[in-house]
Amino acid sequence: MIRDVLAKTVALVIALVVVGALAFASPLPKDVRVLLQNIEVYIAIYGIYVISLNLEVGYLGLPQFGKVMFLLIGAIAVGGIATKLVLLIYQNAIFKAMGAYPLAKISDYCMYYQYSVTSLVNQMLAQNPALGLGYFLFGVALAMVLSAGLGVLFAYPAIRLREDYLGILLLVSGEFLRVVTYYATPVACGVNGAVIPDPFAWALGETRTLVYFIATSAFLIATFLVFDAIGNSPFGRALRAIRDSETAAAVFGKDIVKFRIRVLAFASAFAGLAGALLAYYFDYTILGTYLPIYTFIGWTMLILGGLGNNVGAIVGVVVYYIVQTLLDIYKNSLQAVLHADPTYLAYAIFGLAIILVLMYRPQGIVPEKPVKTIDLNKVRERIQRKIK
Amino acid sequence: MASKTLWIAVAVVVVVVVAAIAALVYKPSAPAAPTTSSAPSASTSTTQATPTSTTAASVKTVTIGALLPLTGSLQFMGVSGQCAIQLAVQDANQMFASKGIQFQLVVQDSACDPTAALQKLQTLYSQGIRFVAGLTCSSELSAVKNFAEQNHILITSISTSPLLAVPKPYIFRLPPTDNAQAKVLAALYHMLGIKRVVIVYRADAWGQGLTQAIINETKKYGIQVVGAFGYDPSPSAMPAAEQAAVQKASAALGTPGPDAAFEIISFDQDGAAVVQAAMNDPVLSKVRWFGTDSNVYGTAIMQAGGQALAAAKFMGAVASPNPDDPHYLHFANEFKKFCGHAPTGYDPYYYDTAMIIMEAIAETGSTDPTVINSVLEQWGKNGTYVGATGPVYFDQYHDRQYASYLIVGVVIVNGTPTWINAGFYNGTTGQITVFPQGQALFSS
Structure with missing residues (x-):
């Protein structure tokens, strides 16, 4: 089992190295390489997001319709908390340069001075890469902790209820948090959005993208390793048992509520990590844009790739991004063939793809396989040897 | 040992990636020169992608x-x-x-x-x-x-x-930035003898920014903004959010009078909800109303309460060249022919x-x-x-x-509420010129 997980992880590492080399050190035209570089970063971030969704939906059968909430919490951790911490650290230098403390009047800062202050902070972070790294890791860790806590908190009222009630509660919780934080300026500059200092301000141009590619790939590899190990552990097998028949699992002594809480906390933490990475990568976040569509994009990726296995989750993300990018590039050409407005083409194609996959290949591109466990005879032999 | 499925998945990903890169590297040949004799529908994209x-x-x-x-x-x-x-x-x-x-x-x-x-x-x-x-x-x-x-x-x-x-x-x-529009609106209030203004605004970046800019600019003329009330502009919150903001604005203004004004910072659809709420309000229905570049010329706002807009001598400012400017006239004519409707905003x-x-x-x-x-x-x-x-x-x-603004208002023409060009704010001189058809809107 361990060897299987490690082999898959090694395959992922090799794939990332190959596509990384293609994007950063190949003779492809620069404009194509730049697109590949950025798509790879998105795939790595959304890979983490969809793998975490897979644990909830694919392994446990939890109706996670509020997944975008954790991207939002990640953005709040970075744009609303970690950013303010850096501003506090540099507040005296900012006061010297601009004559005002940035957080003294948050509404003015958000509306007028964010870019000037952030530009100054970036210059200072460029001189202090260690602090930049600390700020990056703090934001990431905070996002994970907050997401885990809030994930359980928001789901708790319906954690014992039937799946549909829990799904609706999670969906509503995501919207509730989005609307409340979007209109609260102190959280992350509300409707203006938060400009985020760059933790890797020392890296410019393509180097910056390379740093983000390495960072996001490392997190993706770690996420894959952890989630695949969990999925193939006794814990993972218990999750599948609950998914397939809650009643049967309960009869065998499995506490369904405890499993739900653990999975929600663990998966939410990693979705929060994806949200934090996205916010850092963009240097900017506006909380009002974390709409439920991002939950359903995650579901689309997962359904296409295959539920209940992490390879399928990553394949779904890759296929989604490649198809979407090709559609963006060629939709105007397709318009001539289809004689239709291409604006909604991507929505139509992905909608159709989901219907077709669910009708003809509900297991997705990469189907779930039974978990390999150690042969019972080998277990008996080991026990016998120990007894002797 | 990694499963066969894994290697199939890896192979699928590699094939898809290679195909995608090939598609990216391949540049489609330039299409024939675009046809210019007929107007395309406003919702379709134009010609095929081709690099320089x-x-x-x-x-x-x-x-x-x-x-x-x-x-x-x-x-x-x-x-x-x-x-x-x-x-x-x-x-x-x-x-x-x-x-x-x-x-x-x-x-x-x-x-x-x-x-x-x-x-x-x-x-x-x-x-x-x-x-x-x-x-x-x-x-x-x-x-x-x-x-x-x-x-x-x-x-x-x-x-x-x-x-x-x-x-x-x-x-x-x-x-121009929203600060420029706020300058025009403040100059307009001052010209009309307004001393008290209450604002209802979309609670988004644009609405909040413009509201703050108006508050700053009106201070220069000694005009008091007695209250500014935001509403959630999402369609799901409509019209309750707008109604609640209008009620608060009415209470903040207190008593109507010739020195009082109601500023509506909205787009067209949400502006219609604000107008519907304000037209029956005992205080707001008795003061002058002002709008912004994003609700003047609006069709929804006009349908919702054209008569009320005319009665309130509604005016707003749109960054625009002088409507008699030959460049703008040429554009407006061409736009109407090409797109099938007059240019707005x-x-x-x-x-x-x-x-x-x-x-x-x-x-x-x-x-x-x-x-x-x-x-x-x-x-x-x-x-x-x-x-x-x-x-x-x-x-x-x-x-x-140095952006200039056209001041647009609503008057009754042949019994029908109609948008008219009431005046012009010259961005270079800061002067407001009232057009003959706009005299009624500027009278007390």
Whole structure:
């Protein structure tokens, strides 16, 4: 089992190295390489997001319709908390340069001075890469902790209820948090959005993208390793048992509520990590844009790739991004063939793809396989040897 | 041992990636010259994607991009703006045909979503496109700012947020910032003897920014903003959110009077909900009403309460050249023929976002964004470019300055409430000129 997980992880590492080399050190035209570089970063971030969704939906059968909430919490951790911490650290230098403390009047800062202050902070972070790294890791860790806590908190009222009630509660919780934080300026500059200092301000141009590619790939590899190990552990097998028949699992002594809480906390933490990475990568976040569509994009990726296995989750993300990018590039050409407005083409194609996959290949591109466990005879032999 | 499925999955990914890269590297050949005799529908994209190239007939083909909110909350602006940009491309192809330059347009939907905007910009970049017009939302511009700067993509935008009044190489904003509109509105209040103003505004970046700017500008005239009440502009909150804000505004204003005014900072649809709530209010229905560049000329707001708007002598300001300006008149006529309706709000600005780029390319013969950036900076100092929105001057942040505003109001014409051009605010002199048809709106 361990060897299987490690082999898959090694395959992922090799794939990332190959596509990384293609994007950063190949003779492809620069404009194509730049697109590949950025798509790879998105795939790595959304890979983490969809793998975490897979644990909830694919392994446990939890109706996670509020997944975008954790991207939002990640953005709040970075744009609303970690950013303010850096501003506090540099507040005296900012006061010297601009004559005002940035957080003294948050509404003015958000509306007028964010870019000037952030530009100054970036210059200072460029001189202090260690602090930049600390700020990056703090934001990431905070996002994970907050997401885990809030994930359980928001789901708790319906954690014992039937799946549909829990799904609706999670969906509503995501919207509730989005609307409340979007209109609260102190959280992350509300409707203006938060400009985020760059933790890797020392890296410019393509180097910056390379740093983000390495960072996001490392997190993706770690996420894959952890989630695949969990999925193939006794814990993972218990999750599948609950998914397939809650009643049967309960009869065998499995506490369904405890499993739900653990999975929600663990998966939410990693979705929060994806949200934090996205916010850092963009240097900017506006909380009002974390709409439920991002939950359903995650579901689309997962359904296409295959539920209940992490390879399928990553394949779904890759296929989604490649198809979407090709559609963006060629939709105007397709318009001539289809004689239709291409604006909604991507929505139509992905909608159709989901219907077709669910009708003809509900297991997705990469189907779930039974978990390999150690042969019972080998277990008996080991026990016998120990007894002797 | 890794499973067979894993290796199948890896093989699928490799094949898909290789196919995708091949598709990316492959550039489709240039299509035939676009037809210009018929107007395309406002919701369709135009010509095929092709990077800068030279055809056999020595006609240089330059492709520019447009990133517009064709879906989402600002779809109504994006769809109309797309038509304005298509018109600009058609005009440029006629104007600069003698120079051997042919322009093509590739349109992407940004949905007013920063994440989508950046991804679409990266897609345009991969197609060899280095000039992008029409970015609408300030949040989108914030998200793409660094990528555009690092990769030398020249962007022209209609964003107006004061937050982005910062150095931003390769990005130019054609409309003035919201501070300029606030100046006009404050001057208008002052001219009409207003001393107390209550504001109801969309609680988004634009609404909040403009409200704050009005509060700042009115202080200079000794005018008091007695209250400013935001509402959630999402359609799901309509009309309850607007009604609640109007009730608060009414209570804050207290008593009606000739020195009091009600300012509606909204778009068209949500503005209609505000008007419906305010027209029966005992206080607000007895004072003057003012609007903004995003609700004047609106059809929904007019349908919701045209008579009430006329009774309240509703007026708002739209950044615009003088309506008698020949450039604007030409644009307005062409736009109506091409798009099938009169230009509203930001349409002339969308037109200029594309035309200023194409004119700079045609005049210099260069498709280097760095060169065009310098040219636009120089033109912005001298006001060299004169487009549908008049002469364009840029400040040190590449934001429009000296913008003039048309003052638009509602009067009853033949028994029907009608939008009219009531006056003109000259951005250079700061003077308001009242047109003969607008006299009734300016009388006490």
